[in-house]
Amino acid sequence: MSSNLSGSSDLIGSGNLSGSGNLRSSINTSARESEGHREYEEYEVIIGLEVHAELLTDSKIFCGCSTKFGAAPNSHVCPICLGMPGVLPVVNRKAVEFAIRTGLALNCEIAEFSKFDRKNYFYPDLPKNYQISQYDLPLCRNGYIDIPADTSVLSGGPDDSPGGRPGEKGSCTGAGIQAGRGPVRRIRIKRVHLEEEAGKSIHEGQNIVESSFSLEDYNRAGIPLMEIVSEPDIRSPREAYVYLSTLRAILQYIGVSDCKMEEGSLRCDANISVRPRGSTRYGAQTELKNLNSFRAVEKGLAFEAARQIDALRRGERVVRETRHWDEARGITVPMRSKEEAHDYRYFPEPDLVPMVIEREWVERIREELPELPGARKERLMKEYGLPEYDAGLITESRAMADFFEACARNYRDPKIVSNWVMGELSRLLNESGKDISEVPVTPGGLADMLKLIDEGVISGKIAKAVFEEMFSTGKAAREIVKEKGLVQIADEGQLLNIIDQVIAENPGPVADVAAGKDKAITFLVGQVMRKTQGRANPQLATRLLRERLQEGR
Amino acid sequence: MTSTLLNEFTAHALHDMLIKGEISSLDIVQAVYRRIDEVEPEIRAFVTLTRDEALRQAMDADERIRRGEDVGPLTGIPVALKDNLCTRGIRTTCSSKILENFIPPYSATVVERLERCGAVIIGKTNLDEFAMGSSTENSGFFTTRNPWDLSRVPGGSSGGSAAAVAADETIVALGSDTGGSIRQPASYCGVVGLKPTYGTVSRYGLVAFASSLDQIGPLTKDVRDCAIVMNAIAGYDPCDSTSVDRQYPDYTTFLVPEVKGLRFGIPREYFGKGLDADVRSAIDNAIKTFEEMGAIPVEVSLPHSEYALATYYLVAPAEASSNLARYDGVKYGYRAQGQPDSVTMTRRTRREGFGAEVKRRIMLGTYALSSGYYDAYYLKALKVRTLLVRDFEAAFEKCDFILSPTSPTVAFKIGEKIDDPLSMYLTDIYTITANLVAVPGISIPCGFGRDEMPVGLQLLGKHFDEGTIIRAAYAFEQATGGAGIRPGLKGRRPESKCGDRGNDGNGGRGSVGGGTCYE
């Protein structure tokens, strides 16, 4: 079963990176270094991320409409979220609580006094043609997330990262990070604020230019949205990826967002600049848009870093602009300047009174904060004796960690559970593109199946087939084994018949065994397994085979 | 024998008759519509009449009265609503082409409150487009005339509501006041108008002009009706986050003709240049009346008054520029047809849908909020606003209420100021500060000035102290007999007198054949 660990190469950079909560991989520092990112020796990459996460409140931020995804267009709307004349917003307290919860999980200061502002711009998907957002008094400020530093870009210099503490040893708040207890990068969180989501424009035809009409769906308009802005403390595209996965894990853990990039409930814009190593001034930055998956974030930033470094090497200047990540072509292209020249004319939202955030409320939210990925990782290591690698991967997703713990509580060996969760379960989730909450297999089901292996009812190999069936149908392992006749052959007479056949058909290997080449036994056992479609108990088959060969002498 | 038509009465007088069973709500509503039919072609106070629905509501009210259930002072009483108050199923235009056919699927909180009281909504009144103006000349549809002199404006922006009350086309009306839009037309039309403390009346369903200044309030024939309407509309509304959750009093308990010992502040800045002599002399008389009643005059100073107008014309347009952004042709209201793309469509929709004054204020506000100007204009204006609040706090340490003219002039002629926005803005010079500092203000008739046009007296109170100004206004009204005479529709074309309706009416003063009257 330990072979599943090497099978974790499946996980690295593979599968559904757009992120449905499956296990994701980690910084493989040695691999990075061997790839030789020479540009990072001369140049330093400076990245800051702006993440938008839709909140999992039942109702919208300023009205009572449902936030459920996937309803018929314009069915979750009312005069308020449609911006009809004379209507007024009322703040959803839950949304504020979720933002505070996020701030606490990200080690932020929670404002005592906060307010909403109007961000004014015309767009058909914005019902009021202004967005209620927060400008100068966000709910949360000055937090941080620690992630393992990408050691391939560490210069080791003291001013390598203004906010980070490269070289500092310690555990990370992040989950699923395999860098061991290596250097930590502290990514400071500048602010977390609340705002309202816009609707969705659907353009008829191939593109907006040829389109003869557009349709607006305002179901999404007014869903609470949280903007999480990092300081420019990220030093490589890989770190951006890890920061994002860590952030997503935290948001999912605390239950404020489902962070589904494919449904748009998590979005990310990136600011990136490069500068010669040792320089303390920032270079001209570009803003990257259309980063629609975690992989796109990393790839887009890698492209952009290389493009900017090339430009500097050629003695050219980097232009400050917004660029669009073209996924198909794998390049970034400048967006029309018209789209970026905005004066949002922020001013305090007069329809809402400023919020005084009571400290008792904040403390209550803090007390109710669930265990965060970092703490849970530590606990899984301590309580279940898991290696750091396993604990890291498993705690990257709360659902996965819940699954693991529920199963491990019902089974004797947590490491075996961990192997199955990281191996077969993750593989099947990745292949199906599903979230663990969407598949019928239960932690108890897995535990029962593992017990069947222990009892000798099925072999480890058969178990994989059984688990696949459980994964898709939710049936109990015992039932599957019975239905498909997968019960291990443990009857000596039945096995001996087959063994005799194998001995008769393989005189060469039999002779090898007689000559003391013990490896040939493995081959003969394999033949027995083949003839029984894997149903032979391997230990029993080996013993009987040895006995038979002994007798035959 | 003098007989008075039902539509000429106050709400409280009609209520007494209703509960005694002497008249029905249907009688009142029919009398109101007869009057509307008679004078509306010349007054033009209404944008929309809701005759059928009103008659049904009147019959419901009569049923309520007959059963003696849930009968309040406004049960069966006709109310006119300024057409920026949303009414479910009834078009709400803000006197703007851009909302000309907009029918809201919801009612303003005040409308629901009135309906719960059993009031009868008779129609929607004209205003300056989106309440931006002081004369109704900025209405996208037509100009309302002053019932005292048809060649003059009724004031604005609640000019339709003020004129309708003055011309007895309704019993009471609601208006909205962002910089004087209830008090100034009340003054010009010789009726009572109250702007409550910001936060007293829910703004939910009031089409926003300047959110931090807008308040809804009553326009009535006397102070008692004003208190009665306040009782119906004041109160906390969870749908309006700026509405204040507190105990609101029964405003009729302040209707005592007793001001002995009350100190009234006379702000010296309000009696300087720009105040017409005829208005000044009417106000001087009012001051004498208060002194005779035993109130004590105190000179107070509001030193930052000279900045109030400039402050207002930064804050209000800034908020308006954002509030009016939603009228883009995408979701409801007017849409310019046949445009090549949505950007052009929105641009043309707004160009064609908004009038000149609305565009002027949107541009002013957009400019004031623009990056590079925000600190110098909008932020500075907010700071001056704070100074104005301090002015009032200091003044209210010396007095119980502040007394001033409502407007520096009597109603001006239609067309007189329309090409000079600044002189139009100056007609609100005494009223705008109350909105900036959120205090309540009432305008009551205090005699007549030039050309026998009514003059309004403004009383300003402390935050949430409507009680004191209602009490002072009531005492003054009792002492002076209120407006006394009723408007005569001066300048009316003879052929339009009610003779042309085939009965022996006498210009609206007497009994109209067959109609119910009360003697």
Ligand SMILES: [Zn+2]
């Ligand atoms: Zn809604």
